[in-house]
Amino acid sequence: MADEMTVTELEERIESCRNRIRSAEAAIAERPDSSRAQTLNISIRPIRAELAELEHRLEEARKKEPEDPREEKIRKELEKNQAELDDIEEKLHGETDPIKVNNLTVSKRFLQMERNQLLIRLTNGGQAEETEDEEVAGLRKANEAKTRIIEDQNAKIEALRKELASAKAALGNPEDGVSCDETRVTVTAGRLNSIQNEARRLGAENYDLRSEISELKKQADMMHRNIGELTCHCRESEDHVRELEERCRALSGQLETSVRRLREAENEIKGLREYIAGSR
Known part of the structure; x- marks a missing residue:
């Protein structure tokens, strides 16, 4: 009501x-x-x-x-x-x-x-409108999660680099004439090789994650553009509806005027007929 x-x-x-x-x-x-x-x-x-x-x-x-x-x-x-x-x-x-x-x-x-x-x-009772699209929010969360993974892997790579540098220092430089235990050198060299392989693997995975984040950002940007275009289209549609409403009201007013004039003409014709009939 x-x-x-x-x-x-x-x-x-x-x-x-x-x-x-x-x-x-x-x-x-x-x-x-x-x-x-x-x-x-x-x-x-x-x-x-x-x-x-x-x-x-x-x-x-x-x-x-x-x-x-x-x-x-x-x-x-x-x-x-x-x-x-x-x-x-x-x-x-x-x-x-x-x-x-x-x-x-x-x-x-x-x-x-x-x-x-x-x-x-x-x-909404004073609450701010939640304008973010669910898919965009999902992409943002995925982006943030992958960013955290990259930061974690960067930390691991840095730790491995430090370990690699320490291992190289422990091996010493053969040209300096430093005598090292052959078994210890062999084990350390194997450890160095393993560290280098792990660093390469993490670097490649890091690169893939950065590529995925770049693609996710592109998708989010596209969704924002689509949302913006749809918003503009809705506003244009609302303006068009208002314009049509105004035209309808204008036509309604013209119709009322025409109906009034028609009635006035009918009354005038009726009066003329009565006048003619009376004059006969």
């Missing part, structure tokens, strides 16, 4: 009304003397009335509903955001410099994006 709407639902309805009014006012400002502007002026009257009613209901609902501190903070941010948007709208109406118009339009776009995020947070 409409009477049982929560504060958040009322705020969403109010935001929708404001967007529709802003869209209509922008179209009217472009061509104020056109027939479409006149139709839009008629069509936004009931929207303004609905907005006033919703704002009144919101005030009443806020008195009854206890305010969450987080939601109160978000609402203050929304009020500040709305004031900044209104200020930019006023500047846009009177600005003719294309560079300033472009800068104001970009600022408006960012403020609208910020407003959408605040509204989402308000809908």
Whole structure:
């Protein structure tokens, strides 16, 4: 039931009304003397009335509903955001410099994006929206795990290098004429060979892991790009839907006007017929 709407639902309805009014006012400002502007002026009257009613209901609902501190903070941010948007709208109406118009339009776009995020947070009860895709999160975790493996293997390689250096020092330099036990030299040399083989193996595995991480990063970047493109597409679809709604309301207004004129014409014809019949 409409009477049982929560504060958040009322705020969403109010935001929708404001967007529709802003869209209509922008179209009217472009061509104020056109027939479409006149139709839009008629069509936004009931929207303004609905907005006033919703704002009144919101005030009443806020008195009854206890305010969450987080939601109160978000609402203050929304009020500040709305004031900044209104200020930019006023500047846009009177600005003719294309560079300033472009800068104001970009600022408006960012403020609208910020407003959408605040509204989402308000809908979620003040909690920040979890925007990260599950697959992207999975890739990030896999990336972090492999990075830890690489760091561990780098530490092992460094330890083996130190052991190799110590073993070489223990063997001594044959040119120095140092006499070493043949068995000890043979065992140490075998140990050196084993260490070198292990270092090569870890180095190759390290290289493979780095390649996998690079591929995972590419996949994550691609997913972020796809998410961005889908987000833009959704926004464009929403704009298109709003435009279609405005056109429907405009056509509805034109239809009402046409029906009224048709009735007036029928009444006029009827009056003429009665007049003709009476004159006979």
